Amino acid sequence: IRTKAIAELEPVTTMAELEEWDIRYLGRNRGELKNIAAVMPKLTKDGRRAVGQKMNAVKSELESHLKARREEIRQKELLATLEKERIDVTMPGRHLPVGHMHPLTRTIQEVTDVFMKMGFQVVQGPEVETDYYNFQALNIPADHPSRDMQDTFWIVPGELLLRTQTSPMQIRVMKQTRPPVRAVVPGKVFRNEAIDATHEAQFHQIEGLLIDDQCTMATLKGCLQTFARELYGEGRQVRFRASYFPFTEPSAEMDISCGECNGKGCRVCKYTGWVELLGCGMVHPKVLREVGYDPKKYRGFAFGMGVERIALAKYGINEIRLFTSNDLRFLRQF
Numbered sequence: 001i002r003t004k005a006i007a008e009l010e011p012v013t014t015m016a017e018l019e020e021w022d023i024r025y026l027g028r029n030r031g032e033l034k035n036i037a038a039v040m041p042k043l044t045k046d047g048r049r050a051v052g053q054k055m056n057a058v059k060s061e062l063e064s065h066l067k068a069r070r071e072e073i074r075q076k077e078l079l080a081t082l083e084k085e086r087i088d089v090t091m092p093g094r095h096l097p098v099g100h101m102h103p104l105t106r107t108i109q110e111v112t113d114v115f116m117k118m119g120f121q122v123v124q125g126p127e128v129e130t131d132y133y134n135f136q137a138l139n140i141p142a143d144h145p146s147r148d149m150q151d152t153f154w155i156v157p158g159e160l161l162l163r164t165q166t167s168p169m170q171i172r173v174m175k176q177t178r179p180p181v182r183a184v185v186p187g188k189v190f191r192n193e194a195i196d197a198t199h200e201a202q203f204h205q206i207e208g209l210l211i212d213d214q215c216t217m218a219t220l221k222g223c224l225q226t227f228a229r230e231l232y233g234e235g236r237q238v239r240f241r242a243s244y245f246p247f248t249e250p251s252a253e254m255d256i257s258c259g260e261c262n263g264k265g266c267r268v269c270k271y272t273g274w275v276e277l278l279g280c281g282m283v284h285p286k287v288l289r290e291v292g293y294d295p296k297k298y299r300g301f302a303f304g305m306g307v308e309r310i311a312l313a314k315y316g317i318n319e320i321r322l323f324t325s326n327d328l329r330f331l332r333q334f
C-alpha cells in the first residue's frame with residue numbers, strides 16, 4: 001500500500017486530485033488503511049500489535065507526504081493567480097472628468113475672503129423672512145413708497161416672504177451681538193422682477209455691516225475701495241453716487257469702471273463705462289434704535305452687493321442668465 005500510494009502521489013498536481021488521493025488511502029471510511037484495520041480482530045495479540053505499529057507508521061508517513069504536497073500545490077496556485085491577475089502599475093489611468101466650482105460660488109468665496117482678511121466674520125441667515133426683518137425694522141413701514149422698488153414674493157401676504165435683500169441680516173446680527181460688529185452675509189434673494197440681461201428674479205447678495213464708536217463715511221469708502229482693489233486689481237476705478245435707502249443715511253451706490261471697454265462703453269456696461277456693484281450707506285439712527293443700540297454712542301456702515309453683477313464685471317460677461325443656464329461651454333471657462 002505504501003509503495004502504491006507514494007507512486008500515485010507522484011503525478012498529482014491539483015488540489016482536487018490530492019483530495020481524491022487522500023480519501024483513497026487515508027480516508028476514514030473506505031481508505032486502504034482502514035481496510036487493514038478491518039482484519040485486525042482476526043489476528044493474534046502479537047500479530048495485532050505488529051500490524052498496528054506498521055499501519056500507524058505508514059499512516060503518518062503518508063500524512064506527511066500529503067501535507068508537503070498540499071503546501072507545494074498551494075504555492076503553485078498562488079503564483080499562478082498572481083501571474084494571471086497581474087496589474088501593470090505603469091499603465092496610464094482612465095480619465096475621469098472632474099468638476100469645479102460654479103463661478104458664483106467662487107465669486108462669493110473670493111469676496112468673503114477679502115472681507116475676512118479685514119476682520120469681518122461670515123454669517124448666514126434665512127431665505128424665508130418675516131415682514132418685520134425684511135422691511136419694518138429697516139425703516140420701511142407698510143405704506144412706504146420704497147416697497148415698490150422691490151417686488152416681493154409673498155408667502156403669507158404682509159407677514160411672510162422670500163427675502164428681497166440680505167439687509168434683514170443686519171437686524172438679526174445686531175440683535176444677537178453687542179458692538180463692535182463686523183459681519184458679511186452671503187445669500188440668495190428673490191424679487192418678482194422682469195428678467196433681462198442684468199436682472200434675475202433669484203440672485204445673490206453679500207451684505208456687509210460694521211458697527212463701532214468712530215466709523216464714518218470715509219471708513220466706508222476706504223473699506224469698499226480696498227475690496228474693489230483686492231478683487232479686480234489696480235487697473236479699475238470705482239465711483240460713488242449719492243442714492244437713497246430707507247435704512248441708511250447718507251446713502252450711496254458704488255460703480256466699477258467697465259473692464260471690457262476700459263470705460264469707453266460697450267454692451268457689458270450698457271455704453272456707460274460703469275457697472276453698478278452695490279448699495280451702501282451709514283446705518284440709519286432709527287435702525288440702530290430698533291435693535292437697542294444708542295445712536296449717540298455707536299455708528300456704522302452697511303452695504304449690499306449683487307454677486308452676479310460682481311462676477312459679470314469681473315469676467316466681462318454681458319448676460320446674467322448664463323449663470324443658471326447650465327451650459328457647459330460657459331461653465332468650463334472658469
Ligand code: FA5
Pocket residue numbers: 164165166167191193198199200201203205245248276277278279280281302303304305306307308309310
Ligand atoms: C439693496 O438691495 C440694498 N439692500 C443694498 C444696501 C445694503 C444698501 C445695505 C445700503 C445698505 P439694491 O436693490 O440696489 O439694494 O440691490 C443691491 C445690488 O443687488 C445692486 O447693486 C445689484 O448689484 C444687485 N441687484 C439688484 N437687483 C438685481 C437683480 N434683479 N438681478 C441681479 N442683481 C441685482
